[in-house]
Amino acid sequence: MSSVAKVARVLESFIAGRTELSVTDTVGLLDIPKSSASRMLKAMADAGLLEHAPGSRRYRIGPLAIGLGRAGRTQSRLMDRLHAMLAEVVRSCGHTGYVSVRDGLEIFGLRMIEGSHDLRVVREPGVRMPAVATAVGRALLARFDDAALAALLPDQLDRPSPAAPASRAEAIARIAHARAQGWAEAEDEGHRGIGTIAVAVADPVSGECASACITYPAAVVTAAERARICSLLTDGARRVGAELGDPVWIAAPRRRRIA
Amino acid sequence: MSSVAKVARVLESFIAGRTELSVTDTVGLLDIPKSSASRMLKAMADAGLLEHAPGSRRYRIGPLAIGLGRAGRTQSRLMDRLHAMLAEVVRSCGHTGYVSVRDGLEIFGLRMIEGSHDLRVVREPGVRMPAVATAVGRALLARFDDAALAALLPDQLDRPSPAAPASRAEAIARIAHARAQGWAEAEDEGHRGIGTIAVAVADPVSGECASACITYPAAVVTAAERARICSLLTDGARRVGAELGDPVWIAAPRRRRIA
DNA sequence: GACATAAGTTGCTCTATTTGGAACTACTGT
DNA sequence: ACAGTAGTTCCAAATAGAGCAACTTATGTC
CATH class of the missing domain: 1.10.10.10 (Winged helix-like DNA-binding domain superfamily/Winged helix DNA-binding domain)
Known part of the structure; x- marks a missing residue:
């Protein structure tokens, strides 16, 4: 042997x-x-x-x-379906996308799908970032209600950028906003000049929850294009959520868009 | 190398x-x-x-x-603290206890602490059982609301015993009952002649949720003794939940006992 | 505390698994 | 179609791992 x-x-x-x-x-x-x-x-x-x-x-x-x-979390039906959905969104909009998960108060990317635009945001998967200071993290934390967040988040938050939440109350408010609209957005938060739109989907059978997001150079993407990316992501999340039985997406109203 | x-x-x-x-x-x-x-x-x-x-x-x-x-889930601060709490309950009441987790629609024991009574319930950890047909499973599933359960549970449930829920509606009702009172109970369900009382605690930082339960021979345990086991378990769960920041136990009313 | 037993470790020689160069096949980009 | 890269397989040689024996450590009993 x-x-x-x-x-x-x-x-x-x-x-x-x-x-x-x-x-x-x-x-x-x-x-x-x-x-x-x-x-x-x-x-x-x-x-x-x-x-x-x-x-x-x-x-x-x-x-x-x-x-x-x-590391094994990169592979499951949730990850595969989010990856496939995100690949379509990336193909359609041309910007880079990531599938990410939360680990405590941090998030990290498991999979990256590079966009086709000449000007791209590229970050290696595996790099960890504070969850509350990213769109991805807020989309994932939106799965908790305010009371759970109050228990989970520390009094003092790290503030990696001026655009990041400065207090626990502000973080909770922004997460609640993401919860209400079904997606989270960040600009100039994790990195200057970069915008991110993120959604989260859970697989109730396995208990996993992951985020799919698109990142783009904030200066060159129009408001109409941002709305389109948002629409592609939320439509995709609803479809994957329905396939997997995620009650958040099954129950979500169909039109949840940028005001 | x-x-x-x-x-x-x-x-x-x-x-x-x-x-x-x-x-x-x-x-x-x-x-x-x-x-x-x-x-x-x-x-x-x-x-x-x-x-x-x-x-x-x-x-x-x-x-x-x-x-x-x-398998690595057997080792975390949640598991260690539940194990320690349960060891105290086992020492106090003399009956066997298990720390268990859910995997989809099944539960399985990760750790067993044998009791000291001559008449004991002994089952090897690792054996999988349907979640809805056990106290442990209902305690764990109590973390989901009714809508999530409706999406998660199949129309047709296996019914390993006459005491197990016969329909999805009945399963959801019994899980709701466990949620309301903070613990779950089963008798003659997984196995004839065996009673079980179970609680569940989550670690919001890691996202894990596990159950601690006591099993006992139903015919020889008095109502007063059952109430005492229930009290030991819920007091222990509240203490561990508070240590870890589990909002369910932080918010739970102190007196939640057998009617 | 003494003693027996079980569990685990280490030295050292032998062997079976692993190595790695060469030749080959399969795939990819132009 | 062709060159270059990635990957596979053959086979003789090398060495990591095997396994016996002797030893040390831990545990249970009296």
Whole structure:
């Protein structure tokens, strides 16, 4: 049995429900002598795939494996459908789009779809930003009501730009505004000269929620074009939301546009 | 560099933000010849750690790695605090307790704390059960409002026992009841002769939600003892909920007990 | 605290897995 | 159609991993 297969077999046993694993357990699991089992588990711990359970010689899933779950969020029916919808929007409007998720009080992009315009906004996925200071983040946080937000957000907010919310109350108000209209907008917030329009869709079966957004150079995009991008995104979100059973989009009134 | 270290290095690069990986990327990542890179990625794909991206020769995270992230859910501040709270409840009442989570329309236990009574309910963690037909599942589903539940639940429900809800409307009513009183109860539902009382707590920072429950032999536990278990669990849930910032428990009236 | 047992670690020799160059196939861009 | 790039497979050689034995550490019992 190859080393890769053994690593996989050990990790599989955690998926099957185990929370801890001993060297002796591993002898039975892999049908190898305990010296081999001991060295295999130690090597996996050294690599971050496992760690010692506190106060114990047994092993549990390690930081690398836990982090993998987060990385695995790039792949689900929600992400695939948001990606496909966003690809159509990008094709139609020519600007760059991202599929992003929230992790605590930060957001980060999982997928990027580059636009075709000569003047483009390009940012690598994976870069983390404060959720309240981005359209994407406000679209995602719009899934919480005001009371939950008051519990979740700290008193003092970082303020990466003058356009970002300065207080928790202001952040909550802007999130409530995004909730009411079904999409969020930012300009000169995460980055100067850049505008963003974002929507969020949830998959009630998996419990996931993700955002799709379009970013564009604020100076060259007209009000009519912004309205069109907004319309493309909200129509797309409603369609994906309906497919997945997201009650927010099923219940949302059809015309929710820029005033 | 050992095989385990190489596997870990490849998986780490997905955590760092990459969504796809080619054989050529791997040559650079691991500093090995492309024949070695090709075989390493193929071995990882065969083991389920990676898979081919659709319509591409590039690789992305595979089902085993994605499942691992889910398995990693056993370890978080929510799980640790629920476990500690539940250990105290088990010590006090003597019956077995579980920490469980929902995955779609099913629930499964992540951690078990065995009671001290001679007559015990013992079920291995990891066994999946329909959410609507268990106290645990109804406590977890109580986080959704009725509209969301109507979208989430199928028309036809499996009915593993006569005590389980027979229709979606009945399931929603029982979940609403659990929501109103802050805990859920089941008797003769998942298993004959077994009673369960369950609460749910969420961590708004991580987005996780988990249940803590006590199971007991229904025939030998008095009404007064059931009320005491209920009180221990809801007091414990309120304390953990307050620590984590769960608005449901912060806002909940203090006395929410069995009528 | 003494003792037996179980779990886990490490040294060292052997072997089976892994390596990597070369030759090849498949795909992509012009 | 063709050149260049990406990826695969063969096969002999190399070495990481295997596994026995001896050892250390932890645990349960009296």
